[in-house]
Amino acid sequence: MADTFEYLLRLGDDRLVLGHRLSEWCGHAPILEEDIALANIALDLVGQANLLLTAAAAAEGKGRDADALAFLRDGIDYRNVQMVELPRGDFAFTVARQFLFAEYSLLQSEALQRSKHDDLSGIAAKMHKEARYHVRHAGDWVLKLGDGTEESHRRVQDAVNELWRYTGELFMTDEVEQRLVASGVACDSAALEPAWRAQVDDVFKRAGLSVPETRWMQRGGRAGRHTEHLGHMLAEMQTLQRQHPGAAW
Amino acid sequence: MAGSRATSNESRDSQWPLWEVFIQPAGGEPHQHAGSVHAVDAESALQNARDVYGRRGEGINIWVVPSASIVASTPEDMGPFFDPGNDKAYRHPQFYKTPQGVRL
Numbered sequence: 001m002a003d004t005f006e007y008l009l010r011l012g013d014d015r016l017v018l019g020h021r022l023s024e025w026c027g028h029a030p031i032l033e034e035d036i037a038l039a040n041i042a043l044d045l046v047g048q049a050n051l052l053l054t055a056a057a058a059a060e061g062k063g064r065d066a067d068a069l070a071f072l073r074d075g076i077d078y079r080n081v082q083m084v085e086l087p088r089g090d091f092a093f094t095v096a097r098q099f100l101f102a103e104y105s106l107l108q109s110e111a112l113q114r115s116k117h118d119d120l121s122g123i124a125a126k127m128h129k130e131a132r133y134h135v136r137h138a139g140d141w142v143l144k145l146g147d148g149t150e151e152s153h154r155r156v157q158d159a160v161n162e163l164w165r166y167t168g169e170l171f172m173t174d175e176v177e178q179r180l181v182a183s184g185v186a187c188d189s190a191a192l193e194p195a196w197r198a199q200v201d202d203v204f205k206r207a208g209l210s211v212p213e214t215r216w217m218q219r220g221g222r223a224g225r226h227t228e229h230l231g232h233m234l235a236e237m238q239t240l241q242r243q244h245p246g247a248a249w
Numbered sequence: 250m251a252g253s254r255a256t257s258n259e260s261r262d263s264q265w266p267l268w269e270v271f272i273q274p275a276g277g278e279p280h281q282h283a284g285s286v287h288a289v290d291a292e293s294a295l296q297n298a299r300d301v302y303g304r305r306g307e308g309i310n311i312w313v314v315p316s317a318s319i320v321a322s323t324p325e326d327m328g329p330f331f332d333p334g335n336d337k338a339y340r341h342p343q344f345y346k347t348p349q350g351v352r353l
Contacts, residue, residue: 031264031265031287032287033286033287033288033297033300033301034297036300036301037296037297037300040300040304133299136296137296140292140293140296144289144293
């Protein structure tokens, strides 16, 4: 059960942190329709996180719930990949990161529909439907910006150059995951990479974008080693619950 | 004479083209006008319509139409177009008894 708890935290934290970063656009997006679109996607991700963290709390069996996990853990106990905690950057950075993550989530949720963990397979079916829309929306933007003006192309290429070294962590696996793969609960992250890369290459080609040559991939998020950005984000996100524990309305 | 045949208003805003959104509620009823969105092309118009109008379980299908494609009658047309029907009862099929069990 400890493995399952760990694995569900990883899935849930990825989406909670990314959902929060997206929500920071609310009221600040370039146009009204996009403001609503980003808020919708953020709500989808936070909804997925809620389901996953609820399942995680059940697996842990210590009486915590999703709120306790979301609002009362310190950064060192968070298990998200570093890519999702990076500040939202400009609009190009946001859609590039959303596209790269959504393609990953699409493949991962498709595989997890076959998980032997009943809650997880049900959650995965929902995640898959939502990821299909996220890929469509973010992918469309990457194409528009990449194949757009000189400025939009430069911005999205800069975003890809910055993000690329964080993408490797999505496909890193470890003993915890391998044990769960053997028991049919988890899907192998490394096995998702070829399909992900093929999809990303296809969209990038049409958008006129290139992938940087760097081979080095950042890592550490799955073990609680995060960038300096997560602490600041959690300070904002958790402040209400920490100042008024148990507050509800 | 064509008179006051109106096409949609000249868009005086500096934003992207305007599109009208129609949502079909569950049950196969006719699409209903839900509002409008701005978008650069058809695909993003569809996505914007879904994000702005389609997120609270309102429907199962979306149409988006460039507002400039909509041809509308004007208030001046209301009289010539719609009045003559009202006071001529013999034009309305209301003298038939509908057999029981027939649904209109």
